[in-house]
Amino acid sequence: MSLVATTCARSALRRVRLSGWKRSLSTIELDDRRKRVVVLGAGWAATSVLRGLSDKFQTVAISPRAYFVFTPLLASTSCGTLEPRTALESVRSLKPSEYFEASVQSIDFEKKEVLCLSPLQGWDPSKAFSVKYDKLVIAVGAHTQTFNIPGVREHAYFLKETKDAIKIRKRILGCFEEASLPSTSEERRRQLLHFCVVGGGPTGVEFSAELHDLIHDDLSRHYPSLIPLVSISLYDVAPRILSMFDSVLADYAANHFARQGIHVHTRRTVTRIDDGVVHLKEEGPVKCGMIVWSTGLDMTPLIKELKGVKKDHKAGRIMTDGYLHLLDSASEAEHPKVIPDVYAIGDCAVIEGDELPSTAQVASQQGAWLRRHLNRLAKYEAKAIAAPPKAQETSAETTAVDIDSKVGRGFRYHNILTLAYLGSWNAIAQRSKGHGIRGRIAWFLWRGAYMTKTISLRNKIRVPLLWLVRNPHK
Numbered sequence: 314m315s316l317v318a319t320t321c322a323r324s325a326l327r328r329v330r331l332s333g334w335k336r337s338l339s340t341i342e343l344d345d346r347r348k349r350v351v352v353l354g355a356g357w358a359a360t361s362v363l364r365g366l367s368d369k370f371q372t373v374a375i376s377p378r379a380y381f382v383f384t385p386l387l388a389s390t391s392c393g394t395l396e397p398r399t400a401l402e403s404v405r406s407l408k409p410s411e412y413f414e415a416s417v418q419s420i421d422f423e424k425k426e427v428l429c430l431s432p433l434q435g436w437d438p439s440k441a442f443s444v445k446y447d448k449l450v451i452a453v454g455a456h457t458q459t460f461n462i463p464g465v466r467e468h469a470y471f472l473k474e475t476k477d478a479i480k481i482r483k484r485i486l487g488c489f490e491e492a493s494l495p496s497t498s499e500e501r502r503r504q505l506l507h508f509c510v511v512g513g514g515p516t517g518v519e520f521s522a523e524l525h526d527l528i529h530d531d532l533s534r535h536y537p538s539l540i541p542l543v544s545i546s547l548y549d550v551a552p553r554i555l556s557m558f559d560s561v562l563a564d565y566a567a568n569h570f571a572r573q574g575i576h577v578h579t580r581r582t583v584t585r586i587d588d589g590v591v592h593l594k595e596e597g598p599v600k601c602g603m604i605v606w607s608t609g610l611d612m613t614p615l616i617k618e619l620k621g622v623k624k625d626h627k628a629g630r631i632m633t634d635g636y637l638h639l640l641d642s643a644s645e646a647e648h649p650k651v652i653p654d655v656y657a658i659g660d661c662a663v664i665e666g667d668e669l670p671s672t673a674q675v676a677s678q679q680g681a682w683l684r685r686h687l688n689r690l691a692k693y694e695a696k697a698i699a700a701p702p703k704a705q706e707t708s709a710e711t712t713a714v715d716i717d718s719k720v721g722r723g724f725r726y727h728n729i730l731t732l733a734y735l736g737s738w739n740a741i742a743q744r745s746k747g748h749g750i751r752g753r754i755a756w757f758l759w760r761g762a763y764m765t766k767t768i769s770l771r772n773k774i775r776v777p778l779l780w781l782v783r784n785p786h787k
Contacts, residue, residue: 347371353417354452355381355404357673358659361680362450363407369691374409377416377432385763388520391478392527395779399772400475417615422652448654455660458609464586469606488602489536505602506543509591512607513549515733521547521575522736548581557670562741562749569735610671616661630663635723637683656683669726682724689720732759
């Protein structure tokens with residue numbers, strides 16, 4: 314029996330090894346065999362770093378959110394086109410060596426460690442823990458900017474998380490249900506069925522388009538008598554919506570919205586928001602059933618409170634050099650001074666002298682570049698250790714910037730396609746200024762891009778299937 318048991322155990326162990334399973338090292342068990350790369354965040358930038366990082370590193374992911382949100386699908390999720398789980402991917406599915414569901418409260422660059430608190434322990438300061446790093450990647454993203462306008466956080470709906478999308482979906486259906494009651498007055502019905510969107514960027518535009526499709530393609534079958542009372546208003550402070558697109562494409566989007574009955578109001582300033590009322594400087598109070606807020610970026614508390622680093626004056630983002638190294642506060646453009654072994658990418662950071670749009674595409678490309686760069690650095694350092702003593706002495710005198718230049722060039726952004734859905738199977742796509750596509754072909758590109766960018770095979774299959782069959786009441 315013992316021989317049989319031993320044989321079975323060996324066979325099982327062999328199957329486990331063949332399946333690629335390996336036990337993750339905990340931070341307590343860390344030894345000197347591998348350098349530790351600590352990645353803060355679970356967004357586009359952070360997950361792009363974690364995916365495919367060399368096993369020469371021990372990767373530690375730290376984020377208060379245990380999943381990656383595929384943000385371009387949130388508009389579809391909020392309007393019932395897709396299920397919330399199609400926009401989610403577990404951080405652990407990326408197979409970091411260790412993951413902590415926690416938020417970083419502070420960073421000590423001299424000691425090379427981060428101090429963390431976990432929401433699972435009620436943010437109890439007595440249970441704070443520190444994690445040391447050899448290399449640190451700051452990719453904590455950003456919050457939605459409210460510009461300190463009274464009532465925004467209390468009465469508006471945001472679109473940054475799946476829980477926001479679920480709240481929006483419930484509110485939309487709630488507005489229609491209340492409007493369908495016999496005791497609801499005509500004035501109240503019109504208010505409930507007036508949906509306001511603040512922010513003329515891609516998120517605000519795509520949500521308006523998805524909402525229009527939901528109402529006219531799906532809800533019209535359930536509430537046919539209410540459809541004539543429905544109105545959608547899109548407000549933006551800029552002279553036109555979709556400012557990152559060529560003016561020809563932006564005008565096409567505005568005209569398409571006008572044909573669909575979506576009212577676009579540019580050069581509008583929101584002064585206050587009450588329950589069911591948007592106060593505009595130019596028009597006064599506007600009654601509505603729901604307000605969706607999608608304007609600008611606001612830095613997280615960690616970035617706001619981070620000391621000793623250079624920040625831009627526009628949005629308070631931390632600044633980096635061309636190799637995405639975090640810049641010291643004493644750094645000058647002519648003589649950049651970097652903080653050793655610390656990188657910053659995504660919405661929380663900006664490259665000095667090269668401001669890029671705050672989009673998922675930029676964050677994803679930065680994360681992928683940094684992953685490849687760190688892998689090249691690992692190979693370079695391994696060769697340096699194996700080199701003769703004289704070569705090692707020369708290598709020791711080399712600065713981080715010099716090493717970076719030896720293993721590859723700095724980050725370069727390549728705009729593959731900037732996309733925006735406009736509703737009714739129409740979209741716009743732009744590669745560069747003056748080179749754009751619009752209409753049904755752009756719509757195919759839009760859907761194809763989102764299907765290919767989803768991480769798991771499960772969602773690559775599920776998303777197109779749910780696009781074919783929609784049920785907003787699920």
